[in-house]
Amino acid sequence: MQMIKLNNDLEMPVEGYGVFQVTPEETERCVLDALAVGYRSIDTAAAYMNEEAVGAAIKKCGIPREELFITTKLWVQDQGYDSAKQAVESSLEKLGLDYLDLYLIHQPFGDYYGSWRAMEELYKEGKLRAIGVSNFEADRLVDLILNNEITPAVNQIEVHPFHQQQAAKAVMDEYGVRMEAWGPLAEAQNDIFNHAVLKEIAAKHNKSVAQVVLRWHIERDVIIIPKSVRKERMEENLDLYDFSLDQEDMAKIAALDTGKSTIIDHHQVETVKMLNGLKIHD
Ligand SMILES: NC(=O)c1ccc[n+]([C@@H]2O[C@H](COP(=O)([O-])OP(=O)(O)OC[C@H]3O[C@@H](n4cnc5c(N)ncnc54)[C@H](OP(=O)(O)O)[C@@H]3O)[C@@H](O)[C@H]2O)c1
Numbered sequence: 001m002q003m004i005k006l007n008n009d010l011e012m013p014v015e016g017y018g019v020f021q022v023t024p025e026e027t028e029r030c031v032l033d034a035l036a037v038g039y040r041s042i043d044t045a046a047a048y049m050n051e052e053a054v055g056a057a058i059k060k061c062g063i064p065r066e067e068l069f070i071t072t073k074l075w076v077q078d079q080g081y082d083s084a085k086q087a088v089e090s091s092l093e094k095l096g097l098d099y100l101d102l103y104l105i106h107q108p109f110g111d112y113y114g115s116w117r118a119m120e121e122l123y124k125e126g127k128l129r130a131i132g133v134s135n136f137e138a139d140r141l142v143d144l145i146l147n148n149e150i151t152p153a154v155n156q157i158e159v160h161p162f163h164q165q166q167a168a169k170a171v172m173d174e175y176g177v178r179m180e181a182w183g184p185l186a187e188a189q190n191d192i193f194n195h196a197v198l199k200e201i202a203a204k205h206n207k208s209v210a211q212v213v214l215r216w217h218i219e220r221d222v223i224i225i226p227k228s229v230r231k232e233r234m235e236e237n238l239d240l241y242d243f244s245l246d247q248e249d250m251a252k253i254a255a256l257d258t259g260k261s262t263i264i265d266h267h268q269v270e271t272v273k274m275l276n277g278l279k280i281h282d
Contacts, residue, residue: 001040002241004223006153007176010130012102013069014218015238016041018182018225020048026229027053028060033231035061038238043156043225044095045073045106046087047280051094059096070095071102071225073134074119075280079110084118088127103128104156107275108136108266113147120150132156134182135266138171145175154178158264159222160186161198161213164257169220180223183263185213190262197256201249208236215240216253 003011017034019027019042027050031042035057044054051072058068072095078087092098103119105112112133119131132154133141145151155172159165159181172179186192198209205212210226214237217224226237245253265271 001038002218004178004221006130006178007151008130008153010101010153012130012154012178012223013039013041014223015039015214015240016043016069016071016223016225017234018043018227019050019054020045020182020227022048022050022227022229024050024053028056030229031057032061034234035063037231037235039234040067041069041071041101041225043071045075045104046078046091047073047075047106047278049280051091055094055096065097069101070097071104072100073104073106074115075278076107076109076275077279077281079105079112079115081111081114081118084115085122088118088122092127099127099129102130102132102154104132104134104154105136106134108133108140109272109276112144116144116148116150120148123150130154132177132180134180137266138168141177142171142175145177151175152177154180154223156180156182156225158183158261159217160184160262161192161195161216161253161256162186162190162258162262163260164254166257169222178223179221180225181217182225184217184222184224184226185210187263195256197252201245201252204249205243205245207243210237211240211243212245212249212253215243215245216250219245219250 002014017039130153132152134156
């Protein structure tokens with residue numbers, strides 16, 4: 001697996017397996033399949049309600065802990081210094097782990113400054129090997145960086161050919177924050193797998209549209225965590241390292257950018273209300 005170095009020198013697989021919208025019942029099987037076909041990085045979140053099932057797969061898989069890279073995330077309800085510390089303990093318990101490779105603030109809402117201070121302490125104690133954020137627009141990201149000691153290693157945001165995040169990437173590159181794409185396949189929306197331009201590039205390389213899109217992220221040094229519940233697609237999505245896109249392909253894909261979110265826009269008041277309202281425990 002190709003690795004990418006984070007700003008604290010920790011190496012993270014450039015590609016991992018994401019379990020958003022995988023039901024708790026299906027998650028253990030999916031994670032075991034993903035590990036069997038070669039994924040070593042797993043992306044979950046307290047809010048996905050499947051950390052226990054991810055933990056069950058980790059326990060069963062027989063792969064040494066140090067070969068795995070496990071990410072989970074702090075939900076909005078648990079923002080703040082004390083609750084973030086409790087949330088880390090709760091995630092560790094559910095996952096059956098004594099440290100996390102990467103811990104992210106899931107959303108830029110609530111007292112995320114308090115959460116960040118707690119995460120900085122847990123990072124120094126070694127419980128969190130890297131800390132980062134998710135869904136932070138560039139302005140909030142820079143403000144967090146300027147007012148804290150530790151710069152996030154990663155910002156996990158919506159990135160795909162229809163929302164390429166060029167300006168956000170420039171800011172992250174400036175501050176040494178790795179861009180990690182959620183929805184790397186645009187969550188299968190916009191009929192992406194039948195897009196004429198992507199199909200033409202796929203045919204040229206004798207690859208699938210999914211493989212071309214995922215390879216495009218890799219060419220941009222963006223970390224990817226595609227999700228599929230199907231083992232054959234998990235394998236397909238991992239088979240990206242025997243071809244590369246040329247400048248012409250990259251230019252054609254660059255032209256597909258709409259410059260805005262196609263999945264969830266964090267600037268919308270309704271989004272802020274909805275995510276603040278989502279409770280994951282009592
Ligand atoms: N931080 C955040 O706020 C946030 C938000 C969303 C997601 N995420 C993370 O990012 C991960 C990936 O994003 P995502 O799950 O939203 O979307 P995604 O990976 O872009 O797309 C998943 C969709 O694509 C389909 N698919 C996958 N591989 C395919 C292939 N080779 N050919 C055709 N269809 C394929 C899947 O269907 P099947 O499953 O039926 O194969 C599913 O419908 C998540 O699982 C989660 O870990 C984070």
